Amino acid sequence: MREFNPNDLKKLYIPASSSHKGQNGKLLLIGGSKIFHAASLWSLKIASRIVDMVFYSSVPEDNQIVQKAKQEFRDGIVVSRNKIEDYINEADCILIGPGLPRKEGEEEGDDDTKLLTEKLLKKYPNKKWVIDGGSLQVISPDILPQNSIITPHQKEFEMLFELRIKNQESNKNKNHNSSFMIHDSMVEEMAKKYKCVILLKGETDIVCDGHECVMIEGGNAGMTKGGTGDVLAGLVAALYCKNEAFLSACSASFINKKAGDSLYKRVGLYFNSSDLVDEIPKVMKKLIL
Numbered sequence: 658m659r660e661f662n663p664n665d666l667k668k669l670y671i672p673a674s675s676s677h678k679g680q681n682g683k684l685l686l687i688g689g690s691k692i693f694h695a696a697s698l699w700s701l702k703i704a705s706r707i708v709d710m711v712f713y714s715s716v717p718e719d720n721q722i723v724q725k726a727k728q729e730f731r732d733g734i735v736v737s738r739n740k741i742e743d744y745i746n747e748a749d750c751i752l753i754g755p756g757l758p759r760k761e762g763e764e765e766g767d768d769d770t771k772l773l774t775e776k777l778l779k780k781y782p783n784k785k786w787v788i789d790g791g792s793l794q795v796i797s798p799d800i801l802p803q804n805s806i807i808t809p810h811q812k813e814f815e816m817l818f819e820l821r822i823k824n825q826e827s828n829k830n831k832n833h834n835s836s837f838m839i840h841d842s843m844v845e846e847m848a849k850k851y852k853c854v855i856l857l858k859g860e861t862d863i864v865c866d867g868h869e870c871v872m873i874e875g876g877n878a879g880m881t882k883g884g885t886g887d888v889l890a891g892l893v894a895a896l897y898c899k900n901e902a903f904l905s906a907c908s909a910s911f912i913n914k915k916a917g918d919s920l921y922k923r924v925g926l927y928f929n930s931s932d933l934v935d936e937i938p939k940v941m942k943k944l945i946l
Contacts, residue, residue, distance in 0.1 A: 896908055
């Protein structure tokens with residue numbers, strides 16, 4: 658497994674000076690719930706700094722928040738949940754999951770995350786998908802579309818692929834407890850089996866597409882705060898609108914960690930996800946342009 662080469666960032670799509678609105682990426686973001694308001698908003702904020710158009714679909718409460726703050730993503734459109742499919746074909750990429758509740762977290766008025774996610778993934782398997790958060794925690798890996806990007810942390814990886822259960826069964830006759838560790842070979846195996854790109858989040862991120870794996874080091878304890886994963890998901894999806902999947906996942910991981918390191922130099926561990934959103938464009942300018 659190799660380290661990510663920062664020179665690969667130069668392969669990322671850069672809008673041409675002659676381009677027009679809408680030509681540089683359209684993202685549909687499906688996320689949020691009555692209890693998890695901020696998650697999808699962090700994804701929205703970073704994506705709106707990169708692509709031309711964000712179609713944002715959440716519960717009415719979140720939609721109202723975004724309507725009031727619409728100047729923060731001036732080319733965005735708020736989409737009610739019952740109108741999602743009207744925008745799927747127009748979008749270059751779809752991000753689903755940030756802030757969507759697991760079954761036990763649903764409140765009255767929330768969509769059923771499993772039903773919503775599986776319905777859309779099955780109906781539109783040829784679209785570019787980034788699957789994150791609540792969606793990852795309730796679906797079966799068998800419905801992952803080819804070339805989709807998934808962004809699990811370790812627990813979500815275990816849940817999705819039922820690896821802890823398999824590990825416990827294989828060790829049930831032993832007299833000692835063995836801690837479960839995810840190795841890059843497991844990530845590569847699952848990426849190859851399901852023909853997807855996996856960005857496993859951690860102190861060192863691992864990105865695999867079934868053919869190769871890359872490790873991305875960096876970041877700091879300031880990035881353990883709530884929302885940093887939602888920022889990363891939004892960044893991945895924004896890049897995937899105009900780039901191939903593996904490059905998008907690797908680049909987003911690298912940029913996200915570099916932004917965290919940049920903040921650490923200025924304020925130590927004392928920053929939040931909104932700070933990270935604001936820092937990422939500055940880091941991208943230095944690294945890409």
